[in-house]
Amino acid sequence: MIWIAIRMLTGDAQKFYGLVFGIAFSTLLITQQLTIFVNLIERGASGVYNVSSADVWVMDPVSRTTDVAYAMPSTALDKVRGVPGVEWAVPHLRAQASVRTKDGDLEGVAVIGVDDATLIGLPKAMVEGSPDVLSQPDSVIIDDVGTTRMFPDQSPIGERLELNDQRAVVRGIADAIPSFTSTVVLYTKYSRALNFVPGTRNRLSFVLVGAEDPAQAKALSERIERETGLKAQTRDEFARDGVQFIIENTGIPLNFGITVALGFIVGVAIVGLTFSLFIRDNIKQFGALKAIGVTNRKIRRMVIAQAGLVGITGYGLGVLGTIAFIWSFSANPTFKGFYIPWQIPLISLAAVALILALTGWLALRNVLKTEPAAVFR
Amino acid sequence: MGRMLDTSAIGGCKPDSAICTRGVTRDFTAGQQTITVLHGIDLDIRAGEMTFLVGESGSGKTTLISIMCGILWPTLGEVKVFGTDIYDLDDTALVEFRLNNIGFIFQQYNLIPSIDAASNAAVPLIAQGMDRHEARERAVEMMAKLNIRDQADKLPSQLSGGQQQRVAIARALVHEPRLVVCDEPTAALDAASGRRVMDLLREVAVAEDRACIIVTHDNRVFDLADRILMLEDGKIIHDGSEMPEDH
Numbered sequence: 001m002i003w004i005a006i007r008m009l010t011g012d013a014q015k016f017y018g019l020v021f022g023i024a025f026s027t028l029l030i031t032q033q034l035t036i037f038v039n040l041i042e043r044g045a046s047g048v049y050n051v052s053s054a055d056v057w058v059m060d061p062v063s064r065t066t067d068v069a070y071a072m073p074s075t076a077l078d079k080v081r082g083v084p085g086v087e088w089a090v091p092h093l094r095a096q097a098s099v100r101t102k103d104g105d106l107e108g109v110a111v112i113g114v115d116d117a118t119l120i121g122l123p124k125a126m127v128e129g130s131p132d133v134l135s136q137p138d139s140v141i142i143d144d145v146g147t148t149r150m151f152p153d154q155s156p157i158g159e160r161l162e163l164n165d166q167r168a169v170v171r172g173i174a175d176a177i178p179s180f181t182s183t184v185v186l187y188t189k190y191s192r193a194l195n196f197v198p199g200t201r202n203r204l205s206f207v208l209v210g211a212e213d214p215a216q217a218k219a220l221s222e223r224i225e226r227e228t229g230l231k232a233q234t235r236d237e238f239a240r241d242g243v244q245f246i247i248e249n250t251g252i253p254l255n256f257g258i259t260v261a262l263g264f265i266v267g268v269a270i271v272g273l274t275f276s277l278f279i280r281d282n283i284k285q286f287g288a289l290k291a292i293g294v295t296n297r298k299i300r301r302m303v304i305a306q307a308g309l310v311g312i313t314g315y316g317l318g319v320l321g322t323i324a325f326i327w328s329f330s331a332n333p334t335f336k337g338f339y340i341p342w343q344i345p346l347i348s349l350a351a352v353a354l355i356l357a358l359t360g361w362l363a364l365r366n367v368l369k370t371e372p373a374a375v376f377r
Numbered sequence: 378m379g380r381m382l383d384t385s386a387i388g389g390c391k392p393d394s395a396i397c398t399r400g401v402t403r404d405f406t407a408g409q410q411t412i413t414v415l416h417g418i419d420l421d422i423r424a425g426e427m428t429f430l431v432g433e434s435g436s437g438k439t440t441l442i443s444i445m446c447g448i449l450w451p452t453l454g455e456v457k458v459f460g461t462d463i464y465d466l467d468d469t470a471l472v473e474f475r476l477n478n479i480g481f482i483f484q485q486y487n488l489i490p491s492i493d494a495a496s497n498a499a500v501p502l503i504a505q506g507m508d509r510h511e512a513r514e515r516a517v518e519m520m521a522k523l524n525i526r527d528q529a530d531k532l533p534s535q536l537s538g539g540q541q542q543r544v545a546i547a548r549a550l551v552h553e554p555r556l557v558v559c560d561e562p563t564a565a566l567d568a569a570s571g572r573r574v575m576d577l578l579r580e581v582a583v584a585e586d587r588a589c590i591i592v593t594h595d596n597r598v599f600d601l602a603d604r605i606l607m608l609e610d611g612k613i614i615h616d617g618s619e620m621p622e623d624h
Contacts, residue, residue, distance in 0.1 A: 001504060003503075004492060007489070010491065284487050285487060285489050287487070288487035290448075292475065292500065292501055293472050293475040293476020293477070294476070295469060295472045373443040
């Protein structure tokens with residue numbers, strides 16, 4: 001009977017495709033929007049992920065994220081270095097600046113000052129050049145998002161910039177995770193960054209710490225807090241706080257939430273309507289089957305098989321559509337590093353199952369309510 | 378719909394009865410009004426005969442045939458089909474009974490449009506759990522008896538009305554039921570096709586151990602009946618081998 005159910009469904013190509021489209025569209029909308037949402041809010045932690053060597057981030061107690069930080073006096077660095085369990089501690093500066101390109105365009109950039117001696121604070125990989133280029137005069141390394149944005153049709157290597165009214169030369173391209181706002185990032189040595197970014201007496205944004213025992217990073221962060229009065233967080237804690245900051249301070253969760261809800265509602269509407277039409281068009285056949293002697297249990301199985309086929313096909317197409325979307329935009333720096341967390345296809349699968357359970361139940365109700373005697377009327 | 382039957386109406390069924398109804402009454406409720414469509418029908422239908430159930434629209438013949446084949450509960454009375462009190466069975470058992478013992482031929486054929494003729498004819502066997510390919514082979518054999526073997530692979534939409542009705546007959550007979558119930562089998566056919574279908578039905582559906590009941594309006598085929606039962610206002614007003622002279 002399952003074979004008959006499947007043939008009944010696929011035989012009506014228009015409705016079958018309508019049902020599959022409804023599920024595929026819902027799956028695509030839910031999966032794609034959730035994927036973008038998760039990847040976007042994870043950008044809130046990109047500043048932390050780009051510095052993979054730091055076990056603990058130390059900051060002023062009011063600082064919240066890599067981008068929302070209150071500068072500390074330079075003595076903080078020595079305080080941190082004096083805490084037992086700290087293998088190394090280096091200064092880290094993050095500030096906003098303006099760049100004027102040679103074409104006269106103005107661009108807001110983030111300047112990151114990394115430790116002069118060790119260059120800790122740079123992303124792990126380079127797209128072009130090596131970290132050593134920072135030893136050269138006025139040298140800065142641009143991130144790959146910045147390259148696309150500021151030098152779309154040319155190599156930035158050797159290009160001179162007017163960075164806060166001072167000369168800077170791009171000598172390398174870093175392979176970095178873009179920030180939440182995809183701001184252009186320029187990396188330079190800490191000492192040079194102090195010149196590029198004028199400001200108040202206190203300029204030290206963070207102290208990056210390497211633990212003697214990385215497994216004890218949590219205990220070390222607590223010890224640093226106790227002994228220095230500064231705020232110290234492990235890499236994972238600080239990354240989580242960056243994500244949380246975006247969730248709490250932007251309308252993004254609400255906007256994406258609305259789109260996901262719309263995906264669900266559109267799915268219910270399209271699939272519900274088409275399924276009802278399909279059942280209505282086949283009600284005589286179902287009535288005849290019931291009269292002939294097909295039990296309600298078998299009828300239920302038939303409708304479940306039909307819903308299952310629609311669900312599997314539509315869901316598969318929807319997930320493939322999301323993969324195609326992510327793949328086709330992977331070259332775009334805005335979508336750089338985007339991936340589909342395994343939980344998201346499971347969430348959309350649950351949503352599809354719910355849509356089909358709801359619409360299938362409504363459709364099945366009509367079939368089960370049909371009296372076999374109706375076929376004689 | 379009341380499921381509690383008044384068994385006080387039961388009388389003795391004749392030993393050779395394929396179908397026996399005693400005191401079958403059926404009420405329908407429309408708003409606050411209750412309409413009695415059948416008034417205590419007592420009937421014995423024998424196997425090996427082609428029995429026609431005739432009457433004006435609204436006389437109760439469709440209601441009676443629905444009750445006799447186990448798809449509509451009577452308000453009162455008892456129905457035995459080959460000795461089984463079908464309304465004493467639970468829901469599942471009644472459905473199984475229909476599947477194994479009754480073949481249906483509907484006025485509008487009710488074939489499944491997206492499967493071919495042979496698969497349509499095989500539906501009762503598939504519903505009984507037989508392997509689909511084996512069921513289809515059996516259906517093709519039955520179609521061969523009905524001279525439509527060459528139409529086996531066609532979809533219902535590719536068949537004429539007469540051919541579709543033959544497929545419906547094949548579906549009704551493929552599982553060798555003991556009771557065949559036909560609802561206006563010639564209503565959607567022209568005179569010649571209708572006659573051919575009825576001739577064929579008489580040839581293949583009537584058997585010694587099988588009862589065949591046909592609801593029809595079509596007076597062109599009355600001569601094929603072994604027995605004609607005429608209903609009027611929910612009562613049997615004629616029972617004979619021919620139509621009464623005033624009709």
